Amino acid sequence: MADRTSRPCASPLVPGGPTLDQIDPSGAMCEAVDRIERTTRVGLLKRAGAGATVLFGAWRTPAAAAATTQNQDRAILNYALLLEYLQASFYTEAERMRALKGALARQAHVVGAHERSHVRSLRAVLGRAAIARPRFDYRGVTEDASAFRDTAVAFEDLAVAAYKAQAPRVQSKSLLAALLAIHSVEARHAAWIRYLAGRLPAPDAFDDPMPRRRVEAIVDDTGFIVAPASTSGKRSPRFTG
Amino acid sequence: MTIAVPEHHELRRAALTAAALVACAGVCVTVVSVLSSNRSHTSLPPPARSALAFAHPTPLASGARSPARWAPVRAAATARRAPHPGALPVARIGTRTPESTRNIVQVLGRTRRRAGRLWVRVRLAIVPNGATAWIPRRALGGYVFVRTRLIVDRRHLQAVLFHGRHVVFRARVGIGKPAWPTPRGVFYVRNRLTRYRSPAYGPIAFGTSARSAMLTDWPAGGYVGIHGTDHPELLPGRVSHGCIRMANRDILRLGRLMPVGTPLTVR
Secondary structure, three states: OOOHHHOHHHOEOOOOOOEHHHHOOOOHHHHHHHHHHHHHHHHHHHHHOHHHHHHOOOOOOHHHHHHHHHHHHHHHHHHHHHHHHHHHHHHHHHHHHOOOOHHHHHHHHHHHHHHHHHHHHHHHHHHHHOOOOOEEOOOOHHHOHHHHHHHHHHHHHHHHHHHHHHHHHOOOHHHHHHHHHHHHHHHHHHHHHHHHOOOOOOOOOOOOOOOHHHHHHHHHHHOOEEOOOOOEEOOOOOOOO | OOOHHHHHHHHHHHHHHHHHHHHHHHHHHHHHHHHHHHHHHOOOOOOOOOOOOOOOOOOOOOOOOOOEEEEEEOOOEEEEOOOOOOOOEEEEEOOEOOOOOEOEEEEEEEEEOOOOOEEEEEEOOOOOOOOEEEEEHHHEOOOEEEOEEEEEEOOOOEEEEEEOOEEEEEEEOEEEOOOOOOOOEEEEEEEEEEOOOOHHHOOEEEEEEEEOOOOOOOHHHOEEEEEOOOOHHHOOEEEEOOOEEOOHHHHHHHHHHOOOOOEEEEO
């Protein structure tokens, strides 16, 4: 892995605040964000350097351009996969903890199955390029109905806005169709949990996309992505033998 | 003069009829143009096909055995007999094992106090074996769920690993000699050690929460391990100081199948 201090994850999310490296020691969020950063920079170069391409001759062949497009799409899918991991694990844990009852339990049951399905589908299309599932620590919010509801509202609104920001950047029409298929379902999830939380399911006539930085800040606030516990070692055993 | 009046009326009627016909023709032309423009929409391209093969949503299995869960100890805490800061202390729980891996506890239940603080009941790696106690939820990290469980049968000298309801591993084992018996009870796998230089333990050693009742002065406290051996000819049998030994090929296979946190039952 590249030196993390040279990556955007090492800079604070907000002035004086923590860096993504600090809140995401497993590197999963950073990895997804970094891929988008890299491909976005390439995309910017592509647009701004159209004239330079002519000057430098065969600096970018059509094959290279196609590869760049493919890389950006893959990075966006991995970013979507990270959000789906975050949600799928959240609902799965909530259901396993059996702390929810009634309509909220039903919501977690149905939406959890959807989110796991999104994860499987994204992993299938990404193949070996899919990022690994990070470790999560939901810090007790899956064990309390009220905390679960508030977190679920935040997660679903976040997913809707994050998909909205990335979908226009997807180059492949078939991938865009896939992301839109997920995006509208996330919007239904958001409306459902907002209704259960006593909030307006559709408060505005138009929704705003949420840029990557803002999504990072929200993930930062949760502190839900953690480093895996190191339960393996190389020390000589001192068991009874 | 009286004849001219009906002629005027007829003219007006004819003019009105003509105007009505023109209006009808206009409406018809509009309807036809609207219909024809609607028909042109059918020439739009079909929707793009999704790149994803959508996986069917699968709900969690209800009624099946719930997976066991464990959590790393994030901050040292005092385990107490009841979920209350003033309850009798049972043990101090550290963040590290004697092998310097992250300490983990098996989580058995939870309760929320009136003040809103969450407490969890955990199984401890202390003597007496099988002890449980309460610690604040905030002392622990995220939960990890495992579907495996290992059963060690002391009578038949056999270890069986289940994944859900399915047996995925079975091997003959060595257990403690009568003077240092392998403790009976319910425990969990705490860590996994590899690449050490102790041939007596084989290629992989799992640490467990079980402790020998007889060898409490053993280095690091007399924890029972599950490991390989450099004397496979002694297996199966009652040959160890309490540890569960198996052939190296078996411990390597178990190493691929059994995650840390797996509940262990010795019976």
